[in-house]
Amino acid sequence: MAPANGPDWDSNTGDNVNTDESIAMPAGRHGDSNLHHVEFYVADAEAVAADLAAGYGFQRVGAADLPGGCRSVAIRNGRATLILTSATDDAHPVARYVEAHGDGVASIALRVGDATAARRDAVDRGARPAVTATHLAHAPGCVITEIHTFGDVTQRFVELPAEAEEGAIPWLRATAPATPTPTGVQLHEIDHIAICLPGGDLARTVAFYESALGYPVVFEERTEVGGQVMNSKVVKEPGGALTLVLVEPGHLSGEPGQVEKFVKANGGAGVQHLAFATADIVRTVDQLRGNGIAFLTTPAAYYELTHERLASGRHAIEDLRRLHILADVDQSGKLFQIFARSTAPRGTYFMEIIERDGATTFGSGNIRALYDAVEMGQRGQDR
Numbered sequence: 175m176a177p178a179n180g181p182d183w184d185s186n187t188g189d190n191v192n193t194d195e196s197i198a199m200p201a202g203r204h205g206d207s208n209l210h211h212v213e214f215y216v217a218d219a220e221a222v223a224a225d226l227a228a229g230y231g232f233q234r235v236g237a238a239d240l241p242g243g244c245r246s247v248a249i250r251n252g253r254a255t256l257i258l259t260s261a262t263d264d265a266h267p268v269a270r271y272v273e274a275h276g277d278g279v280a281s282i283a284l285r286v287g288d289a290t291a292a293r294r295d296a297v298d299r300g301a302r303p304a305v306t307a308t309h310l311a312h313a314p315g316c317v318i319t320e321i322h323t324f325g326d327v328t329q330r331f332v333e334l335p336a337e338a339e340e341g342a343i344p345w346l347r348a349t350a351p352a353t354p355t356p357t358g359v360q361l362h363e364i365d366h367i368a369i370c371l372p373g374g375d376l377a378r379t380v381a382f383y384e385s386a387l388g389y390p391v392v393f394e395e396r397t398e399v400g401g402q403v404m405n406s407k408v409v410k411e412p413g414g415a416l417t418l419v420l421v422e423p424g425h426l427s428g429e430p431g432q433v434e435k436f437v438k439a440n441g442g443a444g445v446q447h448l449a450f451a452t453a454d455i456v457r458t459v460d461q462l463r464g465n466g467i468a469f470l471t472t473p474a475a476y477y478e479l480t481h482e483r484l485a486s487g488r489h490a491i492e493d494l495r496r497l498h499i500l501a502d503v504d505q506s507g508k509l510f511q512i513f514a515r516s517t518a519p520r521g522t523y524f525m526e527i528i529e530r531d532g533a534t535t536f537g538s539g540n541i542r543a544l545y546d547a548v549e550m551g552q553r554g555q556d557r
Contacts, residue, residue: 207415208284209253209364210283212279213258213279218260227249230465231461234249240259240309246259252362259309267308271326275326277520279445281307284332296321313344318332327444360458366419367418367445369445371422380409390412406419444522449528451529455510460497474495497512504533511527513526
């Protein structure tokens, strides 16, 4: 995983412990599942939804004032659905969440065949049950259950009628999206979700996902450079619907790293970024920049080293350099990625754009290349 919040480069780097993603995974226990939505609790749902529509090409697909004193707005691009919820009553749990953490992800929701059984099974295996969010407790036409996962984030199970179309949100009034996407930005789906944990929480959190939900570890690494250390493991929902990158800081000999900074600003563990898949990252980033999205920049020397790592690729090095897109190679193919600057009030969560050309891992080589590029520049070799 290439971290990307904070300075224009980060001194962490990766040495893979296990890069084999071919680990056999058990079938889902409650019917086919898919990532239904990610819900953010925010101070102003309408404003955040409008910003994501203008910047990232999301289209409004639903909205409603919900019981208990809150408002939700649903937006979608490709198969990625985000729900933005804000409190209209200061006593609402959404308001308390935002006060504690700022704007951020509050729930990750899977559509399953039997939400009650999914929750019961997870609880039987050690999960803590969560009370279904008050604004969803009586969602018409569906059954919604939740469990606690990390920090104040829940995993939600959404059961819809069999005939409901993919992505249906019965508790919100549907809004017909415009066609085509007004900004032209086309995202496919959420590739992965990255989570920052306090130091010492990684093993316990991974054990929870393995035992309570049956999510196997498909990748792990320890990254160490420049006095900073990160330990990370990737777990995947058995049917492939959800990939979570779990990261904790290791022992630091220097300044606190990005993971520690996130945890402090967020008031505990939380979602650091969502990675959105695209078919053509050069075209997409060009469009996003035109929409005013700001991305982290990369030292010029990085692309001198990228030439050596990428003998050939679907994108020209000149385009990658111009747009500050990172490129990496693993045993299965190539990976291109870029990280947006955080616009969250506390500088916490942000967005990643990713294109996979066969690669199955998370850009670890990019971190080392960025570090080496900075070293090169400091030695006066940055051409």
